[in-house]
Amino acid sequence: MIPKYIFDRLMSLTGLLLLWPVLLVVAILIKVKMPGGPVIFRQKRVGLGGRLFTMYKFRSMTVGHGGSSVSVAGESRITPLGAKLRHYKLDELPELWNVLIGDMSFVGPRPDVPGYADRLRGKDRDILKLRPGITGPASLKYRDEEDILAGQSDPQKFNDEVIFPDKVRINLYYLHNYSFIKDIRMIFCTVLRRRMKYDNEII
Numbered sequence: 001m002i003p004k005y006i007f008d009r010l011m012s013l014t015g016l017l018l019l020w021p022v023l024l025v026v027a028i029l030i031k032v033k034m035p036g037g038p039v040i041f042r043q044k045r046v047g048l049g050g051r052l053f054t055m056y057k058f059r060s061m062t063v064g065h066g067g068s069s070v071s072v073a074g075e076s077r078i079t080p081l082g083a084k085l086r087h088y089k090l091d092e093l094p095e096l097w098n099v100l101i102g103d104m105s106f107v108g109p110r111p112d113v114p115g116y117a118d119r120l121r122g123k124d125r126d127i128l129k130l131r132p133g134i135t136g137p138a139s140l141k142y143r144d145e146e147d148i149l150a151g152q153s154d155p156q157k158f159n160d161e162v163i164f165p166d167k168v169r170i171n172l173y174y175l176h177n178y179s180f181i182k183d184i185r186m187i188f189c190t191v192l193r194r195r196m197k198y199d200n201e202i203i
Contacts, residue, residue: 003180012099033081037063045111048131053103056094060085070159073146095134107183108133109171127171135190138167141203173199
């Protein structure tokens, strides 16, 4: 996966250099619209080989909120500005830094919090051989995950019993059927909010 590694380094640096005005504007908006807290949200996630790393995102929730690690559209802890940032994936722009320093890739499984990664058993743990990504096949399929969960009577249960196992299945397929060309297609589909055919399904 040398082409993938080189692509990640070059494009993350290019992205940071080109998008710094957007990063600055979003940071200012958070300071103005969501005062009293940090601009950047930091959280420990499980990365390559099961090692923990610090993931960076723009803060989209109120300070000191409680609740589940599963986010649902419309919940009160997500601010109005935060909801827009999450909808357009602008909250994830700081992850370009994670890609640049090698903690993440542009395409791969979304990095889980330790509690979810600990649930992986047997061959499912092969997912940890992958560098986590900003986007990926599971991310594309569940790009509207928060809206899907909002329609469930028990969002946490639905996530744990339906969405999480399906993401594991998709990410295992990605591991064993890697294609740099499909990586590029997934990046474009993420940016343009389009669908693509992947493993005989539309994601």
